[in-house]
Structures are given as structure tokens and as C-alpha cells.
Amino acid sequence: EVQLVESGGGLVQPGRSLKLSCVASGFTFNNYWMTWIRQAPGKGLEWVASITNTGGSTYYPDSVKGRFTISRDNAKSTLYLQMNSLRSEDTATYYCTREGNYFDYWGQGVMVTVSS
């Protein structure tokens, strides 16, 4: 059974940093692209970052480029999202998802609240 389990969320002040983790199981992690998607409270879905299966390439929308960094440790089957210079508009539930085009498995999500 495919499982994606996120952790690392919480309350953080504007301008500070936070690092999310996602532990994957039930599939061969290093065969798949992985992606972070977020959802602000009561809002729609927004792509945040994607990484190739080897970790050799990463992709971001303009809204987070230069502030967020996606990475992975294939030996640990773990995906990361380093979030720097956080803003109030980054407040959202962050989902770890499998694949890079459409997303066939999602974690349960982790809440990040950016507030003073």
C-alpha cells in the first residue's frame, strides 16, 4: 500500500523558515517524480514544487521560486521542502504527492501557519 506521511508543519513568524518532510512507503521511491501542492484554508490547490526521480532537476512556480527548495533522499525514501522567508500568503495545508504530471497518491497534508 502506497503511503505518504508529511511532518514538520506548525506556526511560524513571517520571514522565518520551516522544513517539511514526507516519508514514502509502498512503492519504489526512486522511480518517481515527487511534488508538493498546497491549499490555503477554504481555497483551491496550488502547485508548489516538483523534483525528478533522481533529484537532478527541480521546478517551481514564480510564487515560491527563490524562497522554497525541494529535495529528496532516495536512500531514506523521504521528500523535503525547505521554506524560507515565509509570508502570510504561504499559510496552507501542504500535501506531498507522487508523480509530476497528474498526482495519483497524496499524503494527509500538514498545516503551515505564518503569523506573528
Added chain:
Amino acid sequence: IQMTQSPSLLSASVGDRVTLSCKAGQNINNYLAWYQQKLGEAPKLLIYNANSLQTGIPSRFSGSGSGTDYTLTISSLQPEDVATYFCQQYNSWTTFGSGTKLEIK
């Protein structure tokens, strides 16, 4: 690419045939997925490549369309289908529609 879903809210009766619409700002070459999100849960993939049913999804769900206009159809609405439905294009990077909330009348 902007994705526009309509209606934003849909009320229907159990057993009804329900149609949800998603319009892309430009041709997305059938690179379209549909997701179902129940309250308090993560989204679930229903349809990919516009009309391919994801494994394990009931056959009452189907997708169609081409170019800029796409449709998700539920052939016979069930109480467990109450959810918000999102479309997603992956022809050029990826963007999601704002969702259609489906409720039982």
C-alpha cells in the same frame, strides 16, 4: 493556463446524472485530470488524460472533452459523492480550477 470550473456549486438528487465543466484558457491537448476532495481529506485522483479512469474508481465516473473544454460526468449520483471536484491541466506546468462543490438536494 487559467482553468475555469462551472458551476461553483451544484445541488442534485441521488440517482441523477451530473455533469461538471472545466474550461482551459488554451488548448491543453487532453492533459487534464479530475480530483475529488471530501471534507477534511486529501484530494483523490479520479480521471487522468481527460478520459482515463484511475484504478479503483467506480465506473459511474467518466471524463470527456478535448481542446479547451472538458467534462466530468457522474452517471448516477450517490450520497458518498458529496465533495468538491477540481480539474487540473498539465499541458504547461500545472494549474488547478477553483472547484465545483457538489451537494445532495
